[in-house]
Every structure is written in structure tokens, then in C-alpha cells.
Amino acid sequence: MPRHRLPLTLDGRDGPVRLARNAHGIPEIDARSPADLALGLGWVHARDRQLQVLLTRSLLRGRAAEQLAGDPALVAIDRFMRRLDLLPDPDAQVAALEAPAHLQLTAYAEGFNRGLTDGGTVFELRLLGYRPEPWDLRDSLLVAKAIGFIGLADAQGQMEKFLVQMIQQGVDAPRLRELFPYLEEDIDVALIRQVRLEEPLVPEAVRWLGVLPRLNASNNWAVSGAHTRSGHPILCGDPHLEVNRLPAVWQETVMRLPGQTLLGASIPGVPGLVIGRTRHLAWSATYAFMDMLDYRIEHCRDGQYRRAEGWKPFRAREEVIRVKKGNPQTLTVYENEHGVLEGDPEPEGYRLVLGWSARRGCGAEMFNGLLAMPTVETVPEALALWRRMDAAAFNWVVADTAGNIGYQMSGRGFNRPPGVSGLLPTPGWEARFDPRGFIPMEDLPTQLNPPEGLVVTANQDLNHLGRSRPINLPMGIYRAERIRRLLEGRAGLTAADMQAVHFDLHSPQAEAFMEVLRPLLPDTPHGRLLAAWERTYAADSRGATLFEAVYRSLVRVVFGDGGLGRDVVDHILAETGLFNDYYANLDRILLSPTSAWFAGRPRDELYRQALAEGLAEAPRPYGETRRVMLSHLLFGGKLPRFLGFDRGPIALPGSRATIPQGQIFRSAGRTTTFSPSYRFVADLGETCLHTNLAGGPSDRRFSPWYISDLENWMQGIYKVLD
Numbered sequence: 001m002p003r004h005r006l007p008l009t010l011d012g013r014d015g016p017v018r019l020a021r022n023a024h025g026i027p028e029i030d031a032r033s034p035a036d037l038a039l040g041l042g043w044v045h046a047r048d049r050q051l052q053v054l055l056t057r058s059l060l061r062g063r064a065a066e067q068l069a070g071d072p073a074l075v076a077i078d079r080f081m082r083r084l085d086l087l088p089d090p091d092a093q094v095a096a097l098e099a100p101a102h103l104q105l106t107a108y109a110e111g112f113n114r115g116l117t118d119g120g121t122v123f124e125l126r127l128l129g130y131r132p133e134p135w136d137l138r139d140s141l142l143v144a145k146a147i148g149f150i151g152l153a154d155a156q157g158q159m160e161k162f163l164v165q166m167i168q169q170g171v172d173a174p175r176l177r178e179l180f181p182y183l184e185e186d187i188d189v190a191l192i193r194q195v196r197l198e199e200p201l202v203p204e205a206v207r208w209l210g211v212l213p214r215l216n217a218s219n220n221w222a223v224s225g226a227h228t229r230s231g232h233p234i235l236c237g238d239p240h241l242e243v244n245r246l247p248a249v250w251q252e253t254v255m256r257l258p259g260q261t262l263l264g265a266s267i268p269g270v271p272g273l274v275i276g277r278t279r280h281l282a283w284s285a286t287y288a289f290m291d292m293l294d295y296r297i298e299h300c301r302d303g304q305y306r307r308a309e310g311w312k313p314f315r316a317r318e319e320v321i322r323v324k325k326g327n328p329q330t331l332t333v334y335e336n337e338h339g340v341l342e343g344d345p346e347p348e349g350y351r352l353v354l355g356w357s358a359r360r361g362c363g364a365e366m367f368n369g370l371l372a373m374p375t376v377e378t379v380p381e382a383l384a385l386w387r388r389m390d391a392a393a394f395n396w397v398v399a400d401t402a403g404n405i406g407y408q409m410s411g412r413g414f415n416r417p418p419g420v421s422g423l424l425p426t427p428g429w430e431a432r433f434d435p436r437g438f439i440p441m442e443d444l445p446t447q448l449n450p451p452e453g454l455v456v457t458a459n460q461d462l463n464h465l466g467r468s469r470p471i472n473l474p475m476g477i478y479r480a481e482r483i484r485r486l487l488e489g490r491a492g493l494t495a496a497d498m499q500a501v502h503f504d505l506h507s508p509q510a511e512a513f514m515e516v517l518r519p520l521l522p523d524t525p526h527g528r529l530l531a532a533w534e535r536t537y538a539a540d541s542r543g544a545t546l547f548e549a550v551y552r553s554l555v556r557v558v559f560g561d562g563g564l565g566r567d568v569v570d571h572i573l574a575e576t577g578l579f580n581d582y583y584a585n586l587d588r589i590l591l592s593p594t595s596a597w598f599a600g601r602p603r604d605e606l607y608r609q610a611l612a613e614g615l616a617e618a619p620r621p622y623g624e625t626r627r628v629m630l631s632h633l634l635f636g637g638k639l640p641r642f643l644g645f646d647r648g649p650i651a652l653p654g655s656r657a658t659i660p661q662g663q664i665f666r667s668a669g670r671t672t673t674f675s676p677s678y679r680f681v682a683d684l685g686e687t688c689l690h691t692n693l694a695g696g697p698s699d700r701r702f703s704p705w706y707i708s709d710l711e712n713w714m715q716g717i718y719k720v721l722d
């Protein structure tokens with residue numbers, strides 16, 4: 001059998017490494033040491049997900065125009081990545097790796113490179129004339145750092161920039177403070193109006209960001225054994241990210257050591273399981289919405305920035321961007337103690353400097369923690385490990401066979417002075433706004449064995465569980481509320497009960513709005529249809545479609561007519577992800593009896609106007625409004641459908657406030673999604689894992705494992721890994 005086919009045996013460092021596929025096509029790796037498991041996983045990623053891994057590396061390095069194609073969009077994305085410089089201190093991070101993590105990262109790189117040699121370069125990359133360079137452990141460090149920024153921290157930054165734009169467009173302080181409850185500081189309107197914002201990436205360049213692993217939202221929860229049939233805790237997770245892409249971001253993996261089995265999902269490009277279980281422990285992650293970004297305003301001129309003691313020069317970093325079949329381009333990036341400048345410091349003016357708390361001195365701890373998980377047996381040990389993971393803001397929920405459940409936030413946030421929220425850019429020349437280092441790890445939100453026997457995170461505000469306030473722009477509490485409502489006080493819970501929770505389509509958001517809307521509904525066919533709606537987003541529901549139309553109209557009436565302008569609101573709703581992350585900020589106002597955004601009008605009057613506009617739309621079955629294509633990473637939308645690189649369309653279940661968050665929106669002209677990309681249930685009374693994945697194990701279009709789990713994912717069928 002050819003060397004690049006499974007099953008096969010590799011020569012490991014500590015013995016043979018056996019690779020095979022189970023009945024679901026999922027790679028299974030048997031080895032004698034964690035390092036050899038990492039070697040086997042590297043080999044598997046090189047064969048099953050080579051396109052995904054190498055495209056990701058090329059983009060993150062800012063070398064896509066050099067290695068893939070001399071396309072202006074790739075030049076633009078290279079400039080973006082070079083400016084970010086997500087891993088500016090790779091050698092320092094390598095030196096900070098503990099010996100077991102360093103050994104596993106090195107072995108992973110060796111395995112990936114052996115996989116490249118054994119099987120060769122995939123045909124898509126050969127078409128582009130791309131010859132892969134060997135994988136290096138620094139590449140894995142870069143991928144891990146990108147997970148902490150792309151799609152997570154940058155969403156916070158986009159909202160903070162939108163806040164600047166609102167101030168520049170004349171939105172007053174009372175309305176801003178209603179919209180941003182954590183906004184504490186005085187607003188220097190005169191200064192902020194002088195800030196020049198950098199132009200955003202062009203749409204063609206934004207499209208390439210879809211290649212990168214973007215973790216947007218998620219649910220995870222654990223119940224104690226007091227509530228379960230097995231008498232042991234059950235842990236569940238369903239990371240929400242972009243599902244309208246092939247392959248799926250995750251690759252499921254089964255890995256076995258003597259006396260230990262690891263089941264769950266890996267991210268191609270890095271060793272270890274990000275979410276999953278061992279014989280003793282199960283864990284899952286959601287995005288914590290920690291504010292890890294600070295924008296500072298710098299007064300610039302002649303390549304310098306102003307300080308009390310005078311003008312100081314920016315550090316200039318020259319980046320040469322090579323372009324395939326084109327002339328190289330030079331990019332000069334300007335930095336100072338606060339971060340990376342956006343724009344040109346030569347003309348006099350005020351510009352933003354972006355500071356990311358994890359940019360330097362972070363990365364190694366992600367692997368020191370993650371790769372130690374097979375050795376951890378209890379929740380307290382796991383919480384201590386997650387607390388150290390500094391480069392990405394996650395909510396980790398953990399359960400163990402001893403009966404413990406717990407929660408820990410990870411990430412490194414700025415320790416800002418009192419009265420500084422982090423939402424507004426502050427003058428860089430005023431030291432009173434400078435952070436005092438970083439939030440102490442022991443002050444981050446955490447929880448161990450709560451008395452109710454239930455831990456739930458769904459991107460909501462969890463500041464109350466710590467001694468710090470790392471979150472200033474949380475998502476809504478609706479999903480967490482619904483999970484709690486379905487589980488609190490129950491006994492005899494099973495894996496099947498948890499699977500039903502994963503697919504629950506009832507919306508607490510719709511409940512809250514319908515309480516206000518119901519007395520105002522007109523006695524018309526559409527009004528009666530909405531009145532009878534059960535607040536559940538079933539695919540055949542016409543009431544759900546009507547509610548969505550009324551809700552969108554309400555946002556347009558209150559925020560469009562109330563100061564932003566309907567054109568701005570329509571753009572936010574249709575062409576950005578801002579609303580999808582931060583809709584709860586709007587809901588707080590929409591559900592209030594009075595608001596500065598109502599412009600003196602009674603709330604009922606605004607609701608009646610929204611009803612008149614929204615109920616005028618024809619109510620199609622909700623599922624017909626939710627159809628998306630699953631597009632191939634490289635060829636998406638470019639090849640005839642019959643070739644099968646793209647699949648669909650499929651109807652995406654759920655809405656923004658249902659447990660399976662089903663959000664569809666456009667970003668710079670490209671359709672994207674938030675939805676459960678992977679679902680799993682771990683009963684610690686068993687040794688298995690119940691899962692389904694929005695795709696399959698392989699990124700090879702002609703593999704039987706390209707979309708082998710997609711139907712299970714759509715139909716709510718769970719396979720069993722053991």
C-alpha cells in the first residue's frame with residue numbers, strides 16, 4: 001500500500017506510531033509517548049489538511065502574493081499581516097516553551113514534513129506553482145497567536161473604531177453611554193473628531209481572511225453528577241464559527257497512549273486537542289470577549305509623535321512584499337511603545353496606534369498548557385493550566401471523573417487605570433491613561449463547583465466571577481439563559497438530553513420582544529400569524545420570518561432615524577459583523593421604556609412604525625431565508641457546481657439568540673456565518689465522546705471523507721468516538 005495511504009506505521013522517536021482511519025474516516029493515532037502522538041498528528045494534518053494548513057501559514061506570514069499569486073488582493077492582505085506582525089518575538093517564545101511542549105512541537109513539525117515528503121504537494125498548490133517550505137515549530141506558534149486575534153480581538157477593535165465614527169458623526173454622549181454601558185471616561189469629542197482612520201481592507205482582500213481559523217462565539221456547559229443519570233458530570237461544547245467553508249476548521253482525532261485516550265478536535269497547524277476529553281477530564285472553550293486591544297491617539301508629524309518632553313521618532317520597520325511575476329513592494333510600518341501606527345506619520349495629524357496585549361511575550365504558554373492536558377486528571381489542575389494561557393481570551397469549562405466541574409477565563413488583558421474602559425482611544429501623550437501592566441491571572445473570572453451544579457458560558461458578561469473587569473463588550477445573555485432554563489433543577493440527565501439542548505431553537509430574545517409587541521399587533525393576517533408564533537425558529541415557521549422583519553425594522557427606526565441614519569444601519573446589518581456580535585447592546589435600548597435614542601417619541605409609537613414596515617413583507621418559511629453554500633477554501637464560487645468543490649445550499653438553523661446560533665451576514669461583499677461548527681457531549685461516566693462536525697476529516701474533494709459528517713451535523717445525529 002502506498003506510503004501516503006492509511007493505515008500505516010511510522011517510525012517514531014519512542015517506538016512505532018500506528019495511523020489508521022475508523023469507520024467515520026477519522027484518523028486514529030496510537031503511540032508510546034506524547035511526542036510521537038504529535039508526530040503522528042503532524043503527518044495526518046499534512047495529508048488530510050495540507051491545503052488548509054499551508055494557505056493559513058502563507059497568509060499569516062504575509063507571503064501570499066509571493067507564494068500563491070501576484071493578485072492585488074493578496075498584496076493587500078500581505079500588507080495587513082505584515083503590519084500586524086502577530087509573532088514579533090518567535091525566538092523568545094521558543095525559549096519560553098517548557099521541555100514537554102517543545103518536544104511535542106518539534107515532533108509535530110517533523111511529522112508534518114514527513115507527511116509532505118511521503119505524499120507530495122496537493123494538486124491545488126501545484127496549480128499555483130507553490131512549493132512548500134518545511135514546517136517549523138514557529139509556524140505553529142504563529143497559528144496559535146492568530147487564533148487569539150483573527151475574528152476575536154479584531155471584532156473588538158472594529159466596534160471601537162465604529163464608536164469613533166459615531167462620535168465623529170455627532171452622536172452625543174447620552175446615546176453613546178446607553179449603547180456602551182461600560183463606557184466610563186469623559187469623551188474628548190474635539191480630539192476624537194480630528195482622528196484620521198485608516199481605510200479598511202478592500203473586499204477582495206477580506207475574502208482571504210475566510211481561510212484563517214476565526215472563532216467567533218460558542219456555547220459550553222457542564223452539569224454535576226447530582227443532575228445526571230450516570231452520577232458523573234456531563235460536559236458539552238459547540239464552538240460557533242464560520243461553517244459555510246470547506247473543509248471545516250476542525251479535524252477530529254482519536255489519539256491513544258498506554259493507559260490514556262484523547263478524543264476531540266484539533267486545529268490543523270498545531271498539535272494537541274483544543275477541545276475534547278481524556279479518560280479523566282473533558283474540556284471545551286468559548287470566546288471570552290475580553291478586551292485585549294487598546295487604541296491610543298498619537299499626534300504625528302515628520303515621522304514623530306508628541307510627548308511632554310518633546311517629539312520622538314517612531315521605530316520604522318521595513319517589510320519587503322515579494323509579488324509573484326511582479327515587482328516587490330516595500331511597506332514601512334511605524335511603531336512606538338503603545339503599538340503599531342495606522343497610517344503615515346509624516347503629515348501632521350492625529351492617528352490611531354493599535355496595542356494588542358498579547359502581541360509580545362505571549363504564545364509559549366498556550367502550548368505549555370494545551371499540551372499538558374493528557375497529564376491532568378482534575379478540574380483544579382486544569383483551571384490552573386488554563387489560567388496561564390495568555391495569548392487568547394477563552395472561557396474554558398472543565399469536568400472530571402472525580403465529580404468536579406469548573407470554569408476559567410484565559411487571556412492577557414491590559415490592567416487599565418480606574419475610570420478607563422478601554423472602549424475609547426485615549427491620548428498617547430498622557431501617561432494617566434497608560435495601563436499598569438496586565439490583569440493578574442488570579443483576578444480573572446473563575447468558578448469551581450458552584451452550588452447549583454451547573455456552569456454555563458455563551459459569550460455573556462462573566463466579570464462578576466472575578467476581581468477584574470476584562471469584558472466591556474459582551475454578547476447577549478440569551479443563549480446562556482436558555483441553557484440554564486433547560487437544565488437547572490433537572491435530574492437524570494443523559495447525553496441524549498444534552499444533544500436536544502444543542503438543537504433547541506427557542507429564542508429568549510424573541511420572548512422579550514414579543515411581550516412588548518403582542519399588545520400592539522394589528523388584527524391582520526400577518527399580525528395574527530406573528531401573535532400565534534411560538535418564538536421558535538423552526539425551518540417551516542413563517543412567524544419567525546415575520547419577527548425577523550419586524551426586528552430589523554425596529555433597529556432601522558430607532559437607530560437609523562434616531563441618529564445613525566438608515567443607510568449606516570443598513571450597511572451594519574448587511575455588510576459587517578458588528579451587529580452579529582453586539583446586538584444585545586441595541587436590545588438593551590430597544591426594550592427600555594424610554595431612551596435618548598427614541599428622540600422624544602413614545603416607545604409604542606416606534607414599535608407600531610416598525611410593525612407597519614416589517615409586517616408588510618411576505619412571510620416565507622424561515623428555512624428558505626437561511627440557505628448558504630459551503631464554499632471550498634481556494635476554489636469557492638469559481639468552478640462549476642457539478643465538480644463538487646462547493647456543496648449546498650443548506651438551510652442554516654437558528655438565529656442570533658438561539659442555542660445553535662445561526663447567523664448569516666456579509667462582510668465586505670462575502671457571505672459568512674456563525675453557527676455550531678462542531679458539537680460534542682462527554683459524559684464522564686463513559687469513556688467515549690458523542691460528536692458531529694460541519695464537514696468531514698479531509699480537505700480532498702475526491703475523498704469519501706470530504707463532507708462525510710455533514711448530514712449528521714444537519715440532522716442532529718451523533719456518532720460515537722472511543
